[in-house]
Amino acid sequence: MLDKVKQLIAFYEEVLSMPHRQEIARELRNEDDLFLLLLYSEMIGIPNPVYYYTLELYPYMIEKFHDWHLRMGMEKSPMTGIRCC
């Protein structure tokens, strides 16, 4: 009986927290997108003084980069240097 009640509370909490979790994830993703844009600012014509170092991040962000350009509405990678797809 107690287990059932606990299950019910867990279910209820899950229903409540679902949209909230989504919103947090969205905000975080937006921040990440902005960060990525700052790293690759040459793409929009802003000179990037640290472009050499951003290259070092390449292996860490290759998968994320692919998701990012898809989300930004670009079917293929916009940068010839990064060949994720």
Add this chain to the structure above:
Amino acid sequence: MNAIAIAVIGIFIFILGYRFYSKFVAEKIFRLDPNYVTPAHRYKDGVDFVPTNKFVLWGHHFTSVAGAAPILGPAIAVYWGWLPAVLWVVLGTVFAAGVHDFGTLVVSVRNKGQSIGTLAHKLVGQRAKILFLFIILILVLMVNAVFAWVIANLFITFPSSVLPVFIQIPLAIWIGHAVYKKNAKMLVPSLIALAVMYFVAVIAARVDFLQIDLVRYMGGEAGAGIFGLGAVSSAFFIWIVILMIYVYIASTLPVWQLLQPRDFINSHQLVVGLAILYLGLIFTNPQITAPITNPNADDVSWFPLLFITIACGAISGFHGLVSSGTSSKQLNKETDARFVGYLGAVGEGILALVSIIAVITLFPTKEDFLATYSSFQAASAGGLGSFVQGASQLATGLGIPAEIAATIVSIIVVSFAATTLDTSVRLMRYIIAELGSEYKVPALTKTHVATTIAVVSSAALVLIPEGPQGFGSGGYLLWPLFGTSNQLLAGISLLLISVWLKRLGRNYMITLIPMLFLLFMTLWAMVQQVLFTWAWWGTQSNSLLFIFGAIIMGFAIWIVITALTALGSNSQPTIDDNDL
């Protein structure tokens, strides 16, 4: 007749509808496939596309679609007697709303989780998308006006509800902050917030000076108000101005700051409201005193107006936006669509059913009912008040004193209405911005310009119609227009599902028949209202209602033409992305 019997029969039919009809639709028409890779898995990104347990998704879907509309519509529609209202809610839910909500979910799942607007473009064409945008625009405008009126009306009728409702705002901001910034769990804070609100409600119901009663401050109903208006008119004006300022601020804040935490509290309120109503029904075991059909209702015919008076609770186009906007992106298995979509509609049907019961058991005798519901106008103006009183009468069965119950029920309705208002002003802002970019008017894409247009037009719309209590009290006159635009939206969604089914070579009668029924009823109702009632030569000439009614009628005709063209053309079958 015993009211419990009506509830039991209604729920039994809902169960049969789910058990047999939705199963037939799922297996034979939509042919749901448990192995289909849903967008939630295919495009899983942890944000929009997240595979979710079907019970959790149903809970979220239901709390998103249930609001004040399935309460207000039925409370007005019982004017024609309880039987037509009950029949439309029960049969509408089983054969129209269930299929509509379920169908929009399935079509969206089979099309990358895209929303109805995008699907309108994809399945029918660019014109259908523009039509869709305009109908939503008019729908949200009506929602803003009607719900602002609902809140102002309840604040004037039940002044004890004002303070608890306003306390909800800082409480929601506190929860938003605690959850977002401190990563706290939200169940406990939101329950505390609910407890504080209801505690304030109990105190406010008993202590006079905590009741913010503008009419009393201005010397009662006969007193003089501001700008030479009467006390009630002034109270309406002041509340609507305050509401519009609030909604301007609320709709421009990030959702996690106010809107979402309000939703957490409102989810509890939905549970509390349904529990009070159904448990109260069981404990009080009331008799129905309202007539089966109202013999005196000859000013406005039930046919076809009943079908637009009850929109949410029987079928509502707004559900399609939720189904295709969020739920379809989170569906774990395609076969879950039946549970989430169909039962989501059933949940709202259950709320509408108990709203009807609360009103038809309120009056001691049939004569009292007929005296209150003396005309359609009286029913529209007083329906909500009757619901609150009826619900509080049911609550007395649980040992809650009537005046406290009335305060709590009005808080529940106001909270639902306020959240809807916030969401719909936000939505209106997005649509104005989208139309701005579509027609190359960059100023419209600015947040504050779009919000100002949304708020000012909504305020003007709610203040212009005059009701029996003077300036601003006629917001309920817009209710049939709200119902019509909501039904037209449902009509578009049903059209899209029909086109999709036709292209797949399936039987599309299950959506075509409700669509034709809805379009026929809305067109007929609009012809009757616009040409014979609101026009200059009509019985109750009203230019504002005439103009809006004529616009909606034009949209209805546009949909009929689009439907005929879309269903008449022999396009290639749509190929599911997964089949490629």
